[in-house]
Amino acid sequence: MRVNKLVAISFAIIWSGNVLSQQIDQAYNQKIKEFTTDTRFLPKLVLDLPDHPTVPSPLKHFGHIIGAEGQLHRTEQIYGYYKKLAETSPSVHIQQMGQSEEGRRFFLVVIADPNSIEKLDHYKAQTARLADPRKTSPEQADAILADAKPIYYVSGGMHATEMGSPEMLMELAYRLAVSNAPEIKQIRENVITVINPVMEPDGWDRQVDWYYRYTKGRPIFDDGFPRSAPYWAKYVFHDNNRDGLQISQEITKSIFKGFFEFHPTVMLDLHESVPLLYISTGTGPYNHFVDPITQSEWQIMANHDIAEVAAQGLPGAFTWAFYDGWWPGYGIWVANNHNSNGRFYETYGNAGADTYLRDYSNARFAGDLASSKEWYRPDPATPLVNWSFRNNINYTQTGVIASLSYAANNGAMLLRNFYKKGFNSLEKGRAEGPKAFTIAKQQRDPAMAAYLAGQLMAQGIEVHENENQFVVLTEQPYRNLAVSLLTPQSYPKDAKFPPYDAIAWTLPNLYGVEVASKDSLDLDVNSLRLLQNAPVYQGKTLGQGNQWVLKYNAQNSVLSALFALKASNKNAEIWVLPSQTFAGQDTLTGGTLVLRKTNADQVGAVAKEFGLDFESSNHNFQASELQPVKLPRVAIYHTWFNTQDEGWSRFTFDTRKIPYTSIDKDDLKAGNLRGKFDVILIPRVNGNAKRFIHGVDKKFGPMPYTKTDQFPSHGFPDSTPDMTGGPGFIGIDNLRKFVEEGGLLITLENSSTILAEAGLIPELTPVATPTLFHPGSIVRAKARKSDHPVLFGFPEHFDLFRGNGPLLQADKYNRDLMLVQYGDKPLKDEIPYDGKIMGMPEPAKKKEEAKKEEKSQPYVVAGMVRNEQEIIGHGSVFHVPVGNGSVLAFTFDPLHRFLNQHEAPMVWNALMHWDRLKR
Known part of the structure; x- marks a missing residue:
């Protein structure tokens, strides 16, 4: 929504200087004080909100202030307020950025002085020119810097239970649009602020409904009651912030679209998890392909924000001791991966708009108590805090204004750094190897080769082609990202703190595609064609x-x-x-x-x-x-206490156009499973056998998850009259009957352990590995039964992605149940005894066996594993006959985040051959 030029100029004249006197909204201020639990949690800067005569404050628009006890707003209410701001203020522009899986809209809200809003396309073009040093020389960049403005992107609401930022951002937007306070006016004039008000609108509406339906007014925070709706988006729960490599979900696509349209200089994502305010830098090790300039910016900006928060008197702010800075697949890492600066906050949230006594006296970060005074936490809060929704609003807003103020005062430096990082990446491509990566079009799965090329293009990496191959030339601004995605990662084994997430992401290994790294160009570059659209292999x-x-x-x-x-x-x-x-x-x-x-x-x-x-x-x-081949009737099981990986499984099936039915505890209890389904898939779930069997505590029931007029976002993607309880022992017994009657049960990662512990597959026993540390890495596996239908099409040795999951093993006499093992060496009890046996001739060691031992390959392909000897030789895939059917148990997740697609065909093989795995 743009105001026309005449209106904009008129507004600018009226709003400039002191022509329009600013009255402070005392009623709003009084309510802020009322809902803030301690004066130490009340910064002065939030108490000067103007009472503007024509632009409505949240109080005037909603009838209550932001952060009022018990008050939350659904997405259309939030968007409605921003539209009102855009209609009444020449400093506000709003634009749609796509739709969610359920049709809710993504928006971006842009706030700056009226002249910048009028020239928004110009400023976007300037940052786009700075993004590509091939088109912009250093001399041209200097001229652009004199005419460009830093674009600062602030986002909230990625995780639905983290409910402060979508509310706070409305108050911040009003403040940025109308306040003439010197600091705010400087931000408005020197920075273009882009707000993503609700990153995940589907999950937000579900969570708001959940709050009003179930958790509003509960007197105790940690009472065991579920604080979250069972689903956020249609598919992905908390992992919506782990999709930055796949770009598979609509939320991620909208973030990428916003980045490549605006090329923001800084992106700040607002989260809630730790007390009281964490400002990201991370403990390291930092990702090797992030420019040192960005790493230094993280430190400078974090310390600036900490100092500003301290200047406001707010206790409990800290940096460094949470998170690492390694995994590049977070949503906001679109900035760090593309020569910008991506950072985040974590504040203390109550998953709603109530006040609770919160106890974090035992919480530790980097080994230190969260309430201890440290170099990175100069002013800790008390171990117990009476924490309100408004406290959270105060903290987040103070930090964001501090960071925007830094950009307003250092815009030229931030823009220069943005250009310089692209320039550095380009120069590395010119001066260092590899010079190119080539992807042969004809591979074992040519469609995946084309898919890899398309994924690189989605990241903004240029891909060329000739008749036989795709070519990635490294002399380009996103050279660092290309090398990061196409070569193995090596996480330091001696890292002091455990990694925050997965530590390997080499796409060729995850996709099963051969990629060649070229240290010199042995091809005719002039003959290459630059791809404009993602390639798709069309079979013949x-x-x-x-x-x-x-x-x-x-x-x-x-x-x-x-x-x-x-x-x-x-x-x-x-x-x-x-x-x-x-x-x-x-x-x-x-x-x-x-x-x-x-x-x-x-x-x-x-x-x-x-x-x-x-x-x-x-x-x-x-x-x-x-x-x-008899195509099966497939069911995918979900619990009501954890839908994260079940969602990824459904997304994978839907994307692959493989039909299935979603089932839950009530279906297991009802029985007759074999009459309805041929295959049941139980994805990885959170918890143990006890939780799987009993589910959500029945003392909280009944808890319907159904769509009603009052709670319209509930009941999707599945519904139930009561979420409490689980399948119980009856449901487990019905699963057993399903298999005994000829069905195939597929279990992924810890669900395999759960069913082993529940007695459904007693042949498998959990393995204790006290010193094994196996964060998400790509490792080598070996087929022990290459002729088994589950392994059709796989070579003897292939790569797997595995994290810190449980291990299972069968007794030695049952090792024929093992289809695939980790590593290529046998377990100790499988190594043939080659010493002297009394009463028998001394055996001669076979040359073939010695030769085979010499060819043993390293276990870790990318990432890091400590004490890998504890896992090598153990089973990664088991096939256990049960009655007339089978259980196929994976001790890793072959459908992990739609990322390790090389492994998924083991699941597809099982579905194709479900009725003859035992033959």
Whole structure:
């Protein structure tokens, strides 16, 4: 919403200087004091909110102040207020930035002096020019710096239970738009502030409904009652801040869209988790591919903000001791990955708008008590605080104004640094290796090779192509990010503090794509074409006929294509070769698919859509060489206490167009599972067998999660008349019956341990690994049964992504249950005894075995593992027959965050061959 130029000029004249006298809103101030629990939590800067005659304050608009006890606003109310600001103030502009999975809108709100709002496109163009040093010389950059303004992006509401920032930002926006306080006026004139008011609108509305439905007015904070709605977005819960590499969720796409439109100099994301205000720098180790300038900016800006907060008299602010600065996949790291500056705050939140006595006396960060006085926490608060919603608002607003003030006073330096970081990345591409990365188009899964190229492009990395390969030239502004994504990570083994998240993200290994690193250019650069759109591999059909062969390499989209084929032609027959077969001159490996009773048009359609190559064949396969593929009826189970990884599983299935039914505890208790489903997938869940069986404490029930007129955002993506309780022992027994009656149960990571402990797969026992430290890393695995259907298309050795999850093992006499192991060395009890045996001739060591030992490869491919000897040789995938069915137990998550896509085909294999895994 732009005001026209004449109106803008008129407003500017009226608002300039002291023509418009500013009356302080004493009623608003009084309410701030009323809802703040201690004068130490009340900074003076929040007590000068103007009472503007034409621009409504939150009090005038809503009838209560921001941070009022018991008051929250849904997204349309929040957006409505910003629209009112834009209508009444020439300093405010609002624009839509896409829609969520459920159709709620993303907005950005821009605040600056009226002249900057009028010239917003100009200022965006200036930062875009600074972003690419190939187009802007240092001399040109100097001229731009004289005419550019820093763009400061502030976002809130990524995590739905962290409820202070979306409310606070409305008050901040009003203050920035109308206040003539010197500090605020300086910000408005020298900085373009971009506000993302509610980053996750679906989750926000669900959580607001949850607050009003369940948690408002509860007298004790830590009473065991769930403080969060079971779902936030349609798919992803807290991991919506772990999607910065995949860019798979709409929230992430909106963040990236905003970055590449505005090229903000700084991005500040507002969170809530720790007392009382944390300002990010992190303990390190820092990501190796973040420019040292950015690392220094983190320190300078954090210390500036700490000093400003201290100057306001607020206790409990700290830096350094929380988080590390390594993992590049957070949403706000779009800034750090692209030569900008990404940072965040954490404040103390109550998951609502109530006041609670909060006890953090035992909380520790970097080994120190959170209430201790340290060099990084100069003014600690007391270990217990009576903490209100308004306290939270005061703290966050004080910090953000301090940071905006820093940008207002140091804008030229921030902009110069922004340009210099891109320049440094470009120069590294010129002066250092690698000079290029090449991705051959013809690979075991060519669709994934094209997908990798597209993912790099989504990150703003330039990708070229010729007939045979995609090429990433490193002489470009985002060279550092390209190298980070395409080469293995090496996390320091001696790091003092544990990592905050996963520590490896090498995309070629995660996608199963071969990428070559080139230290010199051995190709004709002038012959390369710059890709403008993400490439998509379109599969081909060769020949004509009614029998089609797909040579199988565990391509990611095969199962999807089979479902699509059956949807278009229910009479189509799908057959599989269970073992190596010779067809004329061709040697077809186990897993090769044969399609019959279909035609070239139908096969061509799925080939094109799913990136698969089919060949017509006249070979007369013998009946004994083929087995029918019966596509399964699939269910994905979710609990009501943790939906994080179940959401990723659903997203993966939906993206791959694999049909499924979502089920919960009531479905398990109802029984007759085998009559409804062939396969049940239980994704990773949080907790142990006790929690899985009993679920949310029934003392809180009944707790409906249903859509009502009063709570319209509930009941999606699933609903229940009562969230409390779990499947109970009846549900566990019904799961057992499902498997015994011929079903396939697939368990991922700790759900495998849960069902082992629950007695469903007693052949597997948890393994104690007291010294193993295995943060999310890419490691080497070995197939122990390469001819098993679950491993069709996989080589003997391949990569897996694994974090600090539980381990399982079978007794030695049951080791044939193990399909895949970690590492390529056996367990100690599997190493053949090669010493002298009394009463028998002394054995000679076989040369083949010695040679095999010499070829053993390192376990860690990317990342870091401490005391890896505790895991090498243990099982990563088990197949356990139970009655007429099977349990396929993974001790890692092959559907982790839609990231380790190289591993997902093991799940797709299991679904394709669900009814003959035991054969």
